[in-house]
Amino acid sequence: ESADVVIIGAGPAGLVLGNILLRHGVDCVVLERADREGVENRARAGFLVPNTVRILERNGLDGGVRRGGREHGVCEFRTETGRFRLDYRRLGTGEPHTVYPQHELVADLMARFLDGGGTIRFGTEAAAVADADGPAPSVTVRDADGRPGRWRARYVAACDGRHGAGRRSLPPGTVRHHRDHGVSWLGLLAEAPPSLDAVGYAVHPRGFAGHMARSADITRYYLQCDRDTPADAWSEDLIWDELDLRMRASAYGPLVRGRIVQRSVVALESDVLEPLRHGSLFLAGDAAALLSPSAAKGANLAVLEAELLARALVDALVHGDPEGIDRYSERCLAHIWRAQEFSHWMIRLLHERADPGDAGLFRERLRHVRLASLRDSASRQDWFAEQYVGI
């Protein structure tokens, strides 16, 4: 089988890319290993930066966000020296986040692509991309019944995450910058309304705790945990007691409890591949770079890269202009590294390092000063707000 562009992966990256290509009449197909329900029910991100909403809007993909998205513009830090709030909607560029669960956005994008005549082959796992260094790459696949197949293409877009076929098919010599932040989070999804009207960041001697609204009745919590903690290690009561303790509920009010409907332990790691183009193969989203959820950038970068790649492929295929594909990697990497820098800064701001000895103590004191300058300095707060909603 064949298509001008074969997209591997029906996540935010693959579906934004597919919708824009379809809109410009480019022949494309999306190969997705999960079934439709599996993709639509995978709860993940939820904070969209303003640029993401603008990208969705100018490509006619913002219907769901407009109907269901909610503005969010305050974050609250709770530390040993008290709490402070940053109304980041009135700082820096003066823009809020839009809270809209990623799986709802993916469902919108999928429906739009299929309604527009797009093709998604569900249950189709890409095994490898071959001949990417020439003008006729191909993707070997296995369908839901395990039957082998091959898709021929002019270009292949690997939007299949950090463990996908795209990364497996990269030529030797691809650089992978990797950082293990030495911190793990127990990520929780609770059937409970948000307990704060803000994104909550609790810095506590027992470890970090985070609170992020997902909808009016679903809230995402994070609890820093040891690296090898099994996701089911703690009972629900223990989880809520620990969240209350670290978020200092005794001082600032109890958290609204509810059933925990999803839990996973995520090791905070980051990586960036360079370059993001290899001949006729392009990487976008988590396949290109993995960001820790600390600054809520991953899904937003995926959307940005998808639009950049879509425009480049339309220019190349429809207008015969290769400039966009030639510059795709350098343009994306500039955004990726800026997002990585801020995500890394957030990790060091919110987490004690378990380093023993005076190196750890020295780092601890620096962390307290960073928190204090964020509390006290208007220019620091403007910088924070600009980075926080920037992409």
Ligand code: FAS
């Ligand atoms: P995705 O992983 O979303 O999609 C890849 C798709 O490819 C999947 O559907 C997969 O099934 C498919 N696939 C993989 N291999 C394949 C193969 N070989 N063949 C065919 N299909 C294949 N980001 C934020 O911005 N904010 C957050 O708050 C946030 N929280 C997160 C919480 C958790 C627990 C996790 C795990 C991630 C979080 N992220 C967050 C990051 C996350 O949202 C990603 O950045 C985002 O999903 C990236 O989108 P894609 O690159 O499209 O990859």
